Amino acid sequence: EDKVVQSPLSLVVHEGDTVTLNCSYEVTNFRSLLWYKQEKKAPTFLFMLTSSGIEKKSGRLSSILDKKELFSILNITATQTGDSAVYLCAVNAGGTSYGKLTFGQGTILTVHP
Amino acid sequence: EPEVTQTPSHQVTQMGQEVILRCVPISNHLYFYWYRQILGQKVEFLVSFYNNEISEKSEIFDDQFSVERPDGSNFTLKIRSTKLEDSAMYFCASAPVPNYGYTFGSGTRLTVV
Numbered sequence: 008e009d010k011v012v013q014s015p016l017s018l019v020v021h022e023g024d025t026v027t028l029n030c031s032y033e034v035t036n037f038r039s040l041l042w043y044k045q046e047k048k049a050p051t052f053l054f055m056l057t058s059s060g061i062e063k064k065s066g067r068l069s070s071i072l073d074k075k076e077l078f079s080i081l082n083i084t085a086t087q088t089g090d091s092a093v094y095l096c097a098v099n100a101g102g103t104s105y106g107k108l109t110f111g112q113g114t115i116l117t118v119h120p
Numbered sequence: 121e122p123e124v125t126q127t128p129s130h131q132v133t134q135m136g137q138e139v140i141l142r143c144v145p146i147s148n149h150l151y152f153y154w155y156r157q158i159l160g161q162k163v164e165f166l167v168s169f170y171n172n173e174i175s176e177k178s179e180i181f182d183d184q185f186s187v188e189r190p191d192g193s194n195f196t197l198k199i200r201s202t203k204l205e206d207s208a209m210y211f212c213a214s215a216p217v218p219n220y221g222y223t224f225g226s227g228t229r230l231t232v233v
Contacts, residue, residue, distance in 0.1 A: 041221050043224075048209070048226045048227045049124075049211060049224040049225055049226045049227055050163070050211070050224050051224070052221040052222075052223065054221075055220070055221040095163065097163075099218075105151060105168045105170055105175040105176050105218045106151055106153070106168060106215055106217075106218030106220075106222065107153075107165045107168055107176055107178075108155075108163075108165060109165070110162050110163040110164070111162065112161075112162050113162070
């Protein structure tokens, strides 16, 4: 059974801090790992990672994948209160899958002013 | 930016009743999905749909569930006889190709009483 585990489960920081969120996985036929931000309702797409060691960056957010050690990290620098959300990691495992995602339980990030 | 639209945003139904949750995927997308998230739990895959048929489904997606694309734009999830444990947020998603970071709708919160 495919498994995705995120840590920590929750994190409380102050504005300006840097945070690192972790995601480890055990899946058959890995295709890609995705990060989503979930505020009130729909998860919104942040990054898709397919290759090891290549950092993806968008503003203050960045992410990298290690396919040998089976994990990914999501970094947020200079955090703002608007970064408060649940961050979801999901893995797309291949085989006969038509893009089914297996999600982790999420990391709840709270940024205080 | 194109959106996946779901209606209604919230539905309350009595146990044993049938419900239909509606989704309008992004127009040039070919792969469609339903996920659910029980309060406080992980996002879980229900079903994927491609070329007018189910391509994959989870153990949750039993005979009480069905999906349909009745008119080339809507994508519906039907639950025939709702149970209390069907109470959850149901997300529709669509993608142009299966291994792409697909777009989620804003969800329908289903409450079974």
